[in-house]
Amino acid sequence: MEAIRFGIIGGSGLYKMEGLSETREVLLDTPFGKPSDAIVTGLLDGVPVAFLARHGRGHSTLPGDLPYRANIWAMKSLGVDYLISVSAVGSLKEVMAPRHMVLPDQFIDLTRHRAGTFFGDGAVAHVSMAHPVCAALSEVLAESHADCGLPAAALHRGGTYVCIEGPQFSTLAESRLYRSWDASVIGMTNMPEARLAREAEIAYATLALVTDYDCWHEGHDAVTAEIAIANLMHNAANAQNVLRACVRRLAANAPASKAHDALKQALVTPPAAMPEATREKLLPLLRKYR
Template sequence: MTIAKIGIIGGSGLYKMESLEDVEELEVETPFGSPSDAFILGTLGKTRVAFLARHGRNHTLSPSELPFRANIYAMKQLGVEYLISASAVGSLKEEAKPLDMVVPDQFIDRTKNRISTFFGEGIVAHITFGEPICKNLASVVADAIASLNLPDVNLHRGGTYVCMEGPAFSTKAESNLYRSWGATVIGMTNLPEAKLAREAEIAYATLALVTDYDCWHPDHDSVTVEMVIGNLHKNAINAQKVIQETVKRLSENPPASDAHSALKYAILTNLDKAPAATKEKLELLLKKYL
């Protein structure tokens, strides 16, 4: 079943896509439970896309509560091959200013309570993850940003996203530690998505939208909730323009992606001898290797 080849996950502030046409809602069930919300299916330009509000459209799910496996598995069920993840982040570098956009190429995992694999229960798989973002998809996203010349927005191609557990933000000591590691931005959601998307053989890229500086910055204490919400709103408007342009470019020239064959050498278990129940549960991921 292919309903949409392009999926979009909207983070904090991005709960819907205003420019979608021919919109319909679709409740999707997976072997891993229900996703964060109903999917919004619609047309951007001439291309059908699947949109999901990561935290629910009323922002009712904290980062640690997100049904990551259901979200990504549902994308796979809908036929998604390219997944764009828009996310609010804090900046760990002076040059990555509020309202800037970062298209990271690396992650550091600081989560503690997330299940970030579909496998287990009798089937073992180890994906390669040295390059956790699909470079070709990330290039399309970055080129889309560059082409739009958005006011007050600087593009940062590449960078490291620290994924923390949350929901509390970092201490200053942690923030300075991440800066010493050379990290660019910090958020709470994208790494489990990236790992699961790779297992699902979906090309994945992050559109990181800077809302403010993390607490290392000397001006951090002067940041107000109103300022952050204002930046979230501006970022959401800009993100929709970027996503629309990215979808246009993807539909005209879908890039090759190593992610699309990520499981080819990753499964260590002899599937002929694997538990039938697990094979059935993961049939969508395994069928071309069975």
């Protein structure tokens, strides 16, 4: 199969990629289990793309139960080296209103029960996460938003995404605490996704779709899934257009990314010293270092 460089992970409300032609479903069984769903590959305006519904097309998997390692391993094995993560989030800032989009550049990881690394079993690596988002890919997303003629004020560049375990929404005390940290948005799915993408040397960026103000905001003391999904679906068409414009831009001139060499200075255990079974399990990640 020809390598597919551009991948999209769709979150709540984004279960398929409109405009994808010549589609086929790729069913993979990775060393870390099965991905959330079949990966749908096809052409988007003539450009090969791989799409995965993060929660499954029927939205049947909780954030804490998602097979994050299998999802990223599967994308990497297909050749993906630019990955756009679309995620529903709550806003922690007044200016980031429901139905706006945010391009966060930092994360605070408050998850507790998720496997967050590909390494172990005789293989040690410590990738840098100081800048967890590929700035170059995020810039392409911002330019793509402008390409679509969407209001500039409805896009916010930069900010911190607090990732909680869920599946419950925040308490009022928690929401106020995150605001005191100057965090921007809150969600449940981008960690350890971003960590794993960095270990896999994939340029990763988040397109966050604001659904609500979380419970800190007057009039939003009780966030409901119904409100969140209604706002998300309103934004889904705009998100599809931004993604399509982004893929066109990437195909024309994919930017260099520091993420593509993330393991170069991070591998502590030389591949030759790893147990054979571990090397095989990590082959998509280690291929250029063997």
